[in-house]
Amino acid sequence: xxxxxxxxxxxxxxxxxxxxxxxxxxxxxxxxxxxxxxxxxxxxxxxxxxxxxxxxxxxxxxxxxxxxxxxxxxxxxxxxxxxxxxxxxxxxxxxxxxxxxxxxxxxxxxxx
Amino acid sequence: xxxxxxxxxxxxxxxxxxxxxxxxxxxxxxxxxxxxxxxxxxxxxxxxxxxxxxxxxxxxxxxxxxxxxxxxxxxxxxxxxxxxxxxxxxxxxxxxxxxxxxxxxxxxxxxxxx
Numbered sequence: 356x357x358x359x360x361x362x363x364x365x366x367x368x369x370x371x372x373x374x375x376x377x378x379x380x381x382x383x384x385x386x387x388x389x390x391x392x393x394x395x396x397x398x399x400x401x402x403x404x405x406x407x408x409x410x411x412x413x414x415x416x417x418x419x420x421x422x423x424x425x426x427x428x429x430x431x432x433x434x435x436x437x438x439x440x441x442x443x444x445x446x447x448x449x450x451x452x453x454x455x456x457x458x459x460x461x462x463x464x465x466x467x
Numbered sequence: 468x469x470x471x472x473x474x475x476x477x478x479x480x481x482x483x484x485x486x487x488x489x490x491x492x493x494x495x496x497x498x499x500x501x502x503x504x505x506x507x508x509x510x511x512x513x514x515x516x517x518x519x520x521x522x523x524x525x526x527x528x529x530x531x532x533x534x535x536x537x538x539x540x541x542x543x544x545x546x547x548x549x550x551x552x553x554x555x556x557x558x559x560x561x562x563x564x565x566x567x568x569x570x571x572x573x574x575x576x577x578x579x580x581x
Contacts, residue, residue, distance in 0.1 A: 359509065387568055398471070398557055398572030399510075444509060453567040454500075454525065457509030 357382045357449050359458035367464040368435055376430040376461045378445030383423045386448040389455065390419050390430050393442040402443075403430070435465045469493055471573035473558050479579045480548040488543040488576050490558030496571075498564045499541035501525075501533060503554040504575075510557065516541055517564040548580045 358381045368374055378388070387406045391399040403412045403419040405428070411420040418431040432439060442462045446455035474489045492499065497518045502510040502525075512525030516535040530552060532544045541560075545552060555577050559570040 364507070389568055396575070398559075398574050399570075400572075401569070404568055446509075448568050453564045454512050454515065455568060455570075457511075459507055459509045 357385075357447060357456045359445055359447055359456050361443075361445055361458035361461050363461055364459065365462040365464075367466065370435060370437060370465055370467050372435050372465075373431070373433050374435055374463075376432070376443050376445075376463070378428040378430070378458055380426045380428075380447050380456075382449060383426050384450040385423065386450060388419075388421055388428050389446045389448075390417075390428075391444040391446065393444060393460065395441075399444065432463075435463075437465050437467055439463060439465050471558055471560055471571050473556075473573040473576050475576060476574070477577045479581065480545075481581055482549060484548050485544070485546050486548065486578075487545075488556055488558075488578075489540070490542065490573060491540045492558075492560040492571070493539065494560060494562075494571065495538070496560035496562050497538070498561045498567065499535065500559040500561075500567075500570065501531075501541070501543045502557045502559065503527065503552075504557060505554050513543065513556075515564075545578075548578075550580045552578065553580045554578060 390402045405421040416433040442460040444460040445458040500515040501513040514533040519538045558573040561570045
């Protein structure tokens with residue numbers, strides 16, 4: 356059974372810092388990996404989707420990388436802003452199942 | 468275009484009471500999903516519907532039933548609520564099951580069972 360782990364569980368940083376969120380998964384036979392953002396009291400919004408054949412994806416100040424062989428992905432946020440404060444979840448889609456498996460998330464606070 | 472809507476937003480139930488959570492989408496999606504999210508946990512799939520007329524169990528289906536009323540609506544029913552079902556419930560939809568990675572999520576229903 357696929358297991359997805361996110362480290363750290365919580366992070367508090369001053370504005371302007373570059374930061375890295377980590378996601379690891381136990382079964383490397385994945386179709387894709389996705390990073391979501393969840394604001395308090397809201398649903399999930401997709402940030403970046405990396406297909407299994409890709410190594411990274413970029414959107415603005417966000418960069419996500421994927422290393423299937425080691426079962427790891429990182430989400431890099433450049434020049435963090437208070438508006439980046441949210442919970443970030445990682446989800447993997449496994450071979451043989453279309454339904455993604457979610458990690459527990461990293462709760463990020465960026466303070467001015 | 469409202470996307471995915473869920474009602475109610477909040478609900479408090481006593482143990483043993485029943486209720487139905489409603490979900491509707493206006494994107495003409497075929498597939499719909501129900502998840503629960505507990506504090507400090509990721510989302511866990513309860514049930515899903517690949518297309519109108521079909522439903523399947525997810526990871527944690529016990530204590531729940533679902534109905535895919537039509538293409539737009541997918542409801543989740545708790546027949547006899549238990550404190551362990553206190554959670555935030557999210558509904559989501561995608562164009563098809565094989566595009567489950569492109570799910571659109573509703574805002575959630577916060578349920579407390581006392």
